[in-house]
Amino acid sequence: xxxPPTPPLTTEAEILDAARSSIPPQATPMATDxxxxxxxxxxxxxxxxxxTEAASEAxxxxxGTSYELLxxxxxxxxxxxxxxxxxxxxxRGEASGxxxxxxxxxxxxxPLILAYLILDDVAAARHALTRxxxxxxxxxxxxxxxxxxxxxxxxxxxxxxxxxxxxFNLCHQPSLSNEKxxxxxxxxxxxxxxxxxxxxxxxxxxxxxxxxxxxxxxxLGLPIDQILAVAANNGWAYDAAKQVLTPPRNATRTRxxxxxxxxxxxxxxVVDTISTA
Numbered sequence: 001x002x003x004p005p006t007p008p009l010t011t012e013a014e015i016l017d018a019a020r021s022s023i024p025p026q027a028t029p030m031a032t033d034x035x036x037x038x039x040x041x042x043x044x045x046x047x048x049x050x051x052t053e054a055a056s057e058a059x060x061x062x063x064g065t066s067y068e069l070l071x072x073x074x075x076x077x078x079x080x081x082x083x084x085x086x087x088x089x090x091x092r093g094e095a096s097g098x099x100x101x102x103x104x105x106x107x108x109x110x111p112l113i114l115a116y117l118i119l120d121d122v123a124a125a126r127h128a129l130t131r132x133x134x135x136x137x138x139x140x141x142x143x144x145x146x147x148x149x150x151x152x153x154x155x156x157x158x159x160x161x162x163x164x165x166x167x168f169n170l171c172h173q174p175s176l177s178n179e180k181x182x183x184x185x186x187x188x189x190x191x192x193x194x195x196x197x198x199x200x201x202x203x204x205x206x207x208x209x210x211x212x213x214x215x216x217x218x219x220l221g222l223p224i225d226q227i228l229a230v231a232a233n234n235g236w237a238y239d240a241a242k243q244v245l246t247p248p249r250n251a252t253r254t255r256x257x258x259x260x261x262x263x264x265x266x267x268x269x270v271v272d273t274i275s276t277a
Contacts, residue, residue, distance in 0.1 A: 026143035066098065087119065090111060
């Protein structure tokens with residue numbers, strides 16, 4: 001049995017109470033819904049201009065002439081005292097490089113000439129220099145190299161040392177040292193003088209049964225105390241009273257007695273006799 005119908009809402013208070021009871025409850029947010037504020041921010045990317053610059057640098061072609069690009073490799077070979085390999089590479093580099101009036105050609109030719117001198121190949125060194133156009137031969141470094149070549153060819157030992165010292169001093173001029181060419185040529189000049197002295201000292205031991213200290217000094221271009229030290233280390237005897245050096249008796253040589261100063265051409269004549277014996 002149904003009851004009587006609900007009477008309609010008549011007062012304002014009854015209407016408000018009915019409205020409040022009809023609003024659904026709000027959902028309580030869960031703890032897991034809280035935004036994560038501990039996450040690391042994304043890594044910053046470099047500006048686009050920097051990315052473009054790095055990419056463009058990787059694509060840039062090396063700058064400089066073929067001679068300049070070859071020079072660092074020649075310098076490395078010189079530092080390793082691989083002079084035969086240096087000469088072979090320099091010959092190929094000069095043959096394939098641009099000709100004309102490119103002064104950077106000396107980056108290859110100058111080390112090439114000194115390498116040949118160190119290897120005691122005077123003819124090849126002379127050819128490498130004289131095949132250059134005349135404008136190159138007027139350069140100071142070319143003049144110094146030509147002076148060394150001429151003195152070696154004529155067996156003018158004192159002039160060899162003087163010309164080598166001139167080139168060594170030239171290598172420390174700003175026009176060369178600032179381009180790193182000077183330091184390489186300076187070290188190669190020292191290597192040439194060391195090789196030239198060693199060969200000369202060996203020839204003196206083969207050529208003479210005894211030699212005066214002043215003449216040995218002219219041949220070797222060293223102070224007498226350094227000559228005596230080298231001679232003692234190689235088994236030479238020294239008579240201080242007579243100032244005469246005597247090589248070891250087991251040295252193979254043509255017998256020539258020299259006790260007073262002589263011309264430097266004497267050694268050349270004896271060397272020629274040895275080489276044809």
